[in-house]
Amino acid sequence: MDTALNSIDERFDLMRNHNDVFGFLNRLKTITKEELQKYCDDLTLKLTDNERNHCDVDGVQLFEETKSLQVFLSDDMTAIDVLTYLVINDLISIFPNTSVVLRIFLTLPVTVSSNKRSFSKLKIIKNYLRTTMSQDRLSNLAFISIEHETVDTLDLNEVIDSFASMKARKIEF
Structure with missing residues (x-):
């Protein structure tokens, strides 16, 4: 029983941490510019490889992209809806950092569950x-x-x- 409880606690902690870093992508339209800047900075720090000091996304560009993208989104769009919107309208080249972050966000949970x-x-x-x-x-x-x-x-x-x-x-x- 202890093993099951510890496993559940560990999974909830991981999902909570995952949501703290990427959760803002599910509500891009409704967050303020100050919150968006903070989330983009935090996300850039999380995705930076400390050994090589390399990151797949640029936080400043991500902020500018998501700020511009907010104009086109509706209030109820989730991360998958936003990525689908970018793909359908051929906007990935215009919002490259946003599409990379959305893909990372949408594939992380799948990877964890398949390994388990x-x-x-x-x-x-x-x-x-x-x-x-x-x-x-x-x-x-x-x-x-x-x-x-x-x-x-x-x-x-x-x-x-x-x-x-x-x-x-x-x-x-």
Whole structure:
């Protein structure tokens, strides 16, 4: 029970931190210029690689872009709506920093959940089969389990025939 509670607390903390940094992108139209400047500066600091002192976005340009973009947005537009608007109207070249930030924001949660799902599947397979198999077999079973939707669409007879034809040891006389 403690493990489950700690895991939930950790996930909520991560999502809270994620929302503190990127949350303003879901309400671009309704925030003031002072708030927007603060959020852009904070986001630039978060995205800066300290070792190389490199950042994929420029905070000043991001502020100017989002300030200009506010004119075109409606109050109820979310981050995905804004990115869709930029793509449909071919405005990505005009708002490059904004599109990069929106893409980072919209892909981060997906990446976290897929990694956790992979490790969860691997743990289930490992517990079920114990340690009686090689690493290659375990990796292949984990891949099949994680990508079960794709595997379900395969025709097993076709796969077996293909495998049999590759492994056939026929000697032609």
